[in-house]
Amino acid sequence: LTWFPIFTYGGGIRYLFEPTFGYLLGFVPGAWVCGILALEFPKRLELLALSCLCGLLTVHLTGISYLVVNHFVDNENTQTLTSLLVDLVNYSIIPLPGQLATVCGVSLIAYILRSIMLY
Numbered sequence: 280l281t282w283f284p285i286f287t288y289g290g291g292i293r294y295l296f297e298p299t300f301g302y303l304l305g306f307v308p309g310a311w312v313c314g315i316l317a318l319e320f321p322k323r324l325e326l327l328a329l330s331c332l333c334g335l336l337t338v339h340l341t342g343i344s345y346l347v348v349n350h351f352v353d354n355e356n357t358q359t360l361t362s363l364l365v366d367l368v369n370y371s372i373i374p375l376p377g378q379l380a381t382v383c384g385v386s387l388i389a390y391i392l393r394s395i396m397l398y
Contacts, residue, residue, distance in 0.1 A: 296353075298366050301345020305338035312337045322393050328386035335378055339371050346370065 294300060313334025320326035350363045 296349060298346055298349065298370060299342075301349070302338060302342035302370060304345060305341030308341060309334040309338035317389060317393075322390070324386060324390045327389045327393075328382060331382040331386050331389075335382060343367060343371055 313330050316330035316333055317327055320330060346363065346366050350366070
């Protein structure tokens with residue numbers, strides 16, 4: 280993670296108001312949903328992909344919810360509905376094709392590892 284701009288603005292309380300913080304929070308329930316579904320479903324590639332998609336959906340729903348709440352809680356009231364839509368496009372729509380490609384790769388890796396390790 281050294282070269283990725285994840286905490287480029289530093290840490291601390293101020294980082295809670297960054298638009299990407301909700302997506303970082305979404306990794307916790309997203310990983311839980313993905314893991315629970317992957318272990319509950321039979322070992323089939325399409326079901327593992329479905330569990331990854333549900334995890335991705337959880338991350339996005341958490342991130343979008345955080346963006347909306349952060350937008351309306353902002354004390355400065357300088358943000359408009361347009362800025363909220365721009366943030367939604369920048370943080371949820373634009374990265375989606377790459378994330379869907381990652382879901383395909385992760386599903387294949389999970390299928391192979393489940394074949395080796397669990398059964």
